[in-house]
Amino acid sequence: MNLLEEDQPTDLEQLVGFSRRGFIGAGALCGAALFLGGGLLSRSALAASVSAASSQLLGFDSINTATGDSISLPPGYRSSVLISWGQPLHADGPAFDPSGKGTASAQEVQFGDNNDGMSLFAFPDDPNRALMAINNEYTNYRYLYPHGGMPTSLEEVRKAQASEGVSVIEIERKGTGWQFVQSSPFNRRIHGNTPIRLSGPAAGHALLRTPADNTGTRVLGTFQNCANGKTPWGTYLTCEENFTDCFGSTDHKQSFNAAQKRYGAVGTSKEINWHPHDPRFDLATNPNELNRHGWVVEIDPFDPQSTPVKRTALGRFKHENAALAQTRDGRAVVYMGDDERGEFIYKFISRDKIDHADPKANRDLLDHGTLYVARFDDGDKNPDRPKGKGQWVELSHGKNGLDASNQITSQAEVLINARLAGSIVNATRMDRPEWIVVSPKDGQVYCTLTNNAKRGEDGQPVGGPNPREKNVYGQILRWKAHKGDHGSDSFDWDLFVVAGNPVVHVGQPKGGSANITPHNMFNSPDGMGFDEAGRLWILTDGDASNSGDFAGMGNNQMLCADPDSGEIRRFMVGPVGCEVTGISFSPDQKTLFVGIQHPGENGGSTFPEHLPNGKPRSSVMAISREDGGIVGT
Ligand code: FEO
Numbered sequence: 001m002n003l004l005e006e007d008q009p010t011d012l013e014q015l016v017g018f019s020r021r022g023f024i025g026a027g028a029l030c031g032a033a034l035f036l037g038g039g040l041l042s043r044s045a046l047a048a049s050v051s052a053a054s055s056q057l058l059g060f061d062s063i064n065t066a067t068g069d070s071i072s073l074p075p076g077y078r079s080s081v082l083i084s085w086g087q088p089l090h091a092d093g094p095a096f097d098p099s100g101k102g103t104a105s106a107q108e109v110q111f112g113d114n115n116d117g118m119s120l121f122a123f124p125d126d127p128n129r130a131l132m133a134i135n136n137e138y139t140n141y142r143y144l145y146p147h148g149g150m151p152t153s154l155e156e157v158r159k160a161q162a163s164e165g166v167s168v169i170e171i172e173r174k175g176t177g178w179q180f181v182q183s184s185p186f187n188r189r190i191h192g193n194t195p196i197r198l199s200g201p202a203a204g205h206a207l208l209r210t211p212a213d214n215t216g217t218r219v220l221g222t223f224q225n226c227a228n229g230k231t232p233w234g235t236y237l238t239c240e241e242n243f244t245d246c247f248g249s250t251d252h253k254q255s256f257n258a259a260q261k262r263y264g265a266v267g268t269s270k271e272i273n274w275h276p277h278d279p280r281f282d283l284a285t286n287p288n289e290l291n292r293h294g295w296v297v298e299i300d301p302f303d304p305q306s307t308p309v310k311r312t313a314l315g316r317f318k319h320e321n322a323a324l325a326q327t328r329d330g331r332a333v334v335y336m337g338d339d340e341r342g343e344f345i346y347k348f349i350s351r352d353k354i355d356h357a358d359p360k361a362n363r364d365l366l367d368h369g370t371l372y373v374a375r376f377d378d379g380d381k382n383p384d385r386p387k388g389k390g391q392w393v394e395l396s397h398g399k400n401g402l403d404a405s406n407q408i409t410s411q412a413e414v415l416i417n418a419r420l421a422g423s424i425v426n427a428t429r430m431d432r433p434e435w436i437v438v439s440p441k442d443g444q445v446y447c448t449l450t451n452n453a454k455r456g457e458d459g460q461p462v463g464g465p466n467p468r469e470k471n472v473y474g475q476i477l478r479w480k481a482h483k484g485d486h487g488s489d490s491f492d493w494d495l496f497v498v499a500g501n502p503v504v505h506v507g508q509p510k511g512g513s514a515n516i517t518p519h520n521m522f523n524s525p526d527g528m529g530f531d532e533a534g535r536l537w538i539l540t541d542g543d544a545s546n547s548g549d550f551a552g553m554g555n556n557q558m559l560c561a562d563p564d565s566g567e568i569r570r571f572m573v574g575p576v577g578c579e580v581t582g583i584s585f586s587p588d589q590k591t592l593f594v595g596i597q598h599p600g601e602n603g604g605s606t607f608p609e610h611l612p613n614g615k616p617r618s619s620v621m622a623i624s625r626e627d628g629g630i631v632g633t
């Protein structure tokens with residue numbers, strides 16, 4: 001639809017009055033003219049732009065897109081490496097071996113690969129010390145092994161398993177910068193073979209028992225750890241995402257039941273191929289092992305001897321992250337997305353209240369409570385930013401059809417096969433829910449819906465918060481709990497931004513919402529984080545081809561938004577082939593930690609060391625201002 005036909009643009013002169021840091025500033029006027037020339041900018045869109053330009057929250061100019069093998073930042077900012085894949089956590093540990101010949105046992109005491117979500121835990125009595133728990137999501141065989149291909153032995157599988165999980169590290173501030181503290185007694189690896197306890201309503205269920213564990217409560221390992229959460233009682237939540245991909249079957253004719261199929265069980269392991277060498281991952285002989293993964297795992301970073309715990313009350317699916325909030329009466333709320341095309345958004349509410357005076361008293365808080373799944377209405381189909389209402393539907397055995405009429409006999413079954421339960425209650429099939437974050441200012445909840453090329457097919461209707469067929473750009477959904485209480489069953493939603501490419505496509509649906517311009521456009525929003533002042537940081541995991549639908553978008557990047565005005569500015573561009581994921585802030589907000597994951601995924605990068613013939617290494621970066629100010633101001 002050409003918006004000009006019904007909604008004429010206002011004068012170009014209005015654009016000139018914007019502040020230097022307005023998102024259509026003087027330097028951007030040619031882009032604005034292009035906008036107008038293309039018939040894109042409607043009166044309503046321009047009105048949104050005017051209010052956006054008044055943002056006092058964003059204190060830097062949007063930077064240009066880039067395609068190089070380095071990090072771009074606004075003038076006055078610098079970045080340094082905090083830690084990279086393979087860094088020994090202790091001084092006596094084996095050094096990183098770029099040849100790929102390093103062993104599994106070496107990787108078990110080194111920083112894991114492909115860092116993703118992370119949280120910072122400040123020492124209560126020392127502002128210059130902190131712990132960071134950092135997920136290591138997966139590994140890239142191209143760089144992990146000398147031969148660069150699939151694992152060929154159990155030792156090589158063990159090395160891959162050791163590269164995933166979580167790394168806990170101590171960091172300290174020296175001068176103005178934060179550094180990794182090698183040999184801290186808190187430094188710890190949790191990986192694909194670390195003993196972990198299963199707890200909550202599904203623990204011990206027959207579906208969780210295996211030949212190696214007839215109790216259904218003791219599992220080895222966590223892997224495919226995507227993003228994270230941080231509880232108010234000082235623990236870290238790591239979320240198991242693409243766990244199914246680690247499983248395969250030596251029986252290529254094996255048939256799978258509906259639940260196994262819904263979780264993606266296949267006879268051949270797609271890309272990971274552990275099962276030919278490690279029978280634990282062979283569905284032909286060990287089908288229940290699949291049910292012991294896909295959970296949220298709670299870790300106490302301050303107790304290196306503690307056993308991590310998989311909290312089954314939060315449900316089993318491809319967990320992206322876990323965003324903590326609190327009901328008005330003091331109970332814990334955990335918002336969670338299931339990152340798969342057409343899967344759901346969930347909310348858990350604890351039965352008991354958070355004890356803020358005694359953190360240890362919350363040790364088992366996440367074992368008792370109620371899981372809900374989201375249902376969105378179709379709402380107002382405003383072509384720019386749709387909005388509507390939604391409901392949380394309880395996923396409790398005996399309610400809403402979750403009973404014998406649907407072959408469900410226990411709450412354990414509801415949780416183990418949460419996706420099936422969500423379908424029974426008609427939850428809304430979403431465009432791949434990735435991170436969820438809660439505004440520290442007004443409690444509104446934001447969720448990235450990264451993309452969904454299958455929207456419009458396969459029983460996934462176009463509409464509501466998923467308004468575009470074959471959605472290649474993604475959008476950010478936002479909701480406000482009824483009466484501001486996260487314990488409420490209802491909410492109002494809108495789309496904070498609909499990503500798009502206003503240079504390649506004129507108008508909706510692919511040009512993006514009014515707060516997308518030629519100067520901030522991006523695709524596939526994924527990670528997010530709020531800083532203390534309420535700036536919303538947006539990280540991308542998208543198509544970096546810089547061509548076709550994605551022309552002019554460059555490498556994956558980090559942007560920063562003013563939630564009130566809707567204005568978005570590009571803050572950082574990452575190196576070749578990377579995803580930007582994982583974000584945390586120092587307590588004084590003067591250092592922003594951000595993850596550069598899988599640089600050179602398909603070659604072409606030697607980030608960050610740029611050694612001749614060197615290998616790229618996923619890294620956590622520390623970004624700060626040269627003048628020591630607060631990041632983003
Ligand atoms: Fe690990 Fe859905 O991203």
Ligand code: CA
Nearest residue numbers: 226434526527
């Ligand atoms: Ca992600």
Ligand code: CA
Nearest residue numbers: 434450526541
């Ligand atoms: Ca993603």
